[in-house]
Amino acid sequence: MQQQKITLSQQAAQIKAELASKIIGEIDNNDGWLPFSEFMGLALYSPGLGYYQNSLHKFGEHGDFITSPELGSLFTQCFAQALIHLKDDCQNILEIGAGSGAMASGLLKSLQKLNQLPNRYFILEPSASLQSQQKETLTRDTPELLEKIVWLDKLPYGFEGIIFANEVVDAIPCNRIKLCQGGWRQVGVSVDAEPTQSFYWQVRQAQEENELPEKLREPNSFERGYTTELRPQAGPWLAALAESLSRGHVLLFDYGYGQDEYYHPQRSDGTLRCFSRHIAHSDPLQLVGLQDITAHVDFSELAKAAVSNNLVVEGFTTQAGFLLENGLLDLAQETSELTERFQTSQQVQKLIAPGQMGEIFKVLHLSKNTKVRMPGFSLQNHLGKL
Numbered sequence: 001m002q003q004q005k006i007t008l009s010q011q012a013a014q015i016k017a018e019l020a021s022k023i024i025g026e027i028d029n030n031d032g033w034l035p036f037s038e039f040m041g042l043a044l045y046s047p048g049l050g051y052y053q054n055s056l057h058k059f060g061e062h063g064d065f066i067t068s069p070e071l072g073s074l075f076t077q078c079f080a081q082a083l084i085h086l087k088d089d090c091q092n093i094l095e096i097g098a099g100s101g102a103m104a105s106g107l108l109k110s111l112q113k114l115n116q117l118p119n120r121y122f123i124l125e126p127s128a129s130l131q132s133q134q135k136e137t138l139t140r141d142t143p144e145l146l147e148k149i150v151w152l153d154k155l156p157y158g159f160e161g162i163i164f165a166n167e168v169v170d171a172i173p174c175n176r177i178k179l180c181q182g183g184w185r186q187v188g189v190s191v192d193a194e195p196t197q198s199f200y201w202q203v204r205q206a207q208e209e210n211e212l213p214e215k216l217r218e219p220n221s222f223e224r225g226y227t228t229e230l231r232p233q234a235g236p237w238l239a240a241l242a243e244s245l246s247r248g249h250v251l252l253f254d255y256g257y258g259q260d261e262y263y264h265p266q267r268s269d270g271t272l273r274c275f276s277r278h279i280a281h282s283d284p285l286q287l288v289g290l291q292d293i294t295a296h297v298d299f300s301e302l303a304k305a306a307v308s309n310n311l312v313v314e315g316f317t318t319q320a321g322f323l324l325e326n327g328l329l330d331l332a333q334e335t336s337e338l339t340e341r342f343q344t345s346q347q348v349q350k351l352i353a354p355g356q357m358g359e360i361f362k363v364l365h366l367s368k369n370t371k372v373r374m375p376g377f378s379l380q381n382h383l384g385k386l
């Protein structure tokens with residue numbers, strides 16, 4: 001991959017240098033090699049320095065990437081339409097990983113318009129810097145609703161209501177594995193000696209067989225060199241959500257596939273992606289602390305973890321299917337001004353077009369101890385793909 005020509009501010013250059021030196025220290029202490037999940041964890045979440053922990057601007061047009069709620073209000077309006085069907089199950093909402101606060105602000109405004117405000121809107125956000133951005137956004141956009149919003153520092157116990165996360169699972173660190181002679185091996189990160197001290201990929205330890213999804217246990221189905229990702233922390237993350245919920249629903253919005261598509265023999269170089277100033281590329285070893293690192297979500301793995309933790313898998317669909325069934329086109333038509341209509345049609349296009357966010361983004365609906373159904377999963381039911 002070509003090095004990007006980016007002029008860094010003094011603050012960005014300092015963050016990058018300090019974080020690189022911290023990661024080099026960890027590599028040195030670990031016999032010259034880190035599994036990729038540890039590298040990714042440090043690059044994204046090192047206190048004060050990691051991409052989601054430092055104070056540099058990330059979200060929206062002037063940041064690195066745009067999420068569905070950052071595009072405008074349609075995504076949150078449709079989600080609110082779906083939530084009103086849950087009635088009593090919707091007294092409390094818990095948003096995991098709230099980014100800039102755009103989703104919380106949009107959802108609260110939409111629910112207020114529908115006269116369906118929750119009693120409490122909880123946010124679990126591990127980044128202190130993003131927490132303060134969320135407080136700024138919500139103080140500006142919904143000052144009259146601030147008393148309903150509570151920031152948590154860990155998952156609650158015995159929660160009743162809706163738990164949701166948009167584009168959070170893709171940011172949970174993953175490992176890279178490669179099919180080599182003799183089986184699957186982990187591709188981790190090492191560092192050159194001084195003076196260059198650049199990070200580079202190195203294949204090292206054998207991948208534990210018991211962490212492999214079933215599809216990968218038959219290595220003969222894949223060409224030698226096939227490289228992909230595993231996210232060992234995703235199952236425990238979902239188990240913790242399931243344990244926290246005593247009654248209600250979990251909604252996970254993210255890009256990804258069921259296992260057959262995820263581990264398709266033709267997807268031979270995985271789904272690892274980085275985003276910096278709206279440029280997508282696949283080299284996470286450069287610009288540490290200054291770029292987002294993600295990999296697609298294996299929704300079959302999440303569904304399996306859900307079932308083993310007493311959740312019911314209610315629905316799995318595309319973002320387009322979910323939004324269309326929850327009134328996207330009617331809501332878009334409500335726009336009256338000509339200039340607004342143009343922006344709205346662009347927003348609709350981005351949210352549902354198959355080549356944009358419509359097909360690759362999915363919605364997984366899980367529930368516990370409730371029979372109340374949520375609309376959004378009948379137009380395109382993809383449960384069979386899990």
Ligand SMILES: C[S@@+](CC[C@H](N)C(=O)[O-])C[C@H]1O[C@@H](n2cnc3c(N)ncnc32)[C@H](O)[C@@H]1O
Nearest residue numbers: 052067096097098099124126127166167168171
């Ligand atoms: C790509 S951003 C998405 C932000 C927002 N949900 C949106 O749609 O705009 C990922 C968010 O997840 C948070 N995050 C990452 N890992 C998390 C975890 N284990 N628990 C809770 N939040 C997490 C990050 O700090 C960040 O706020």
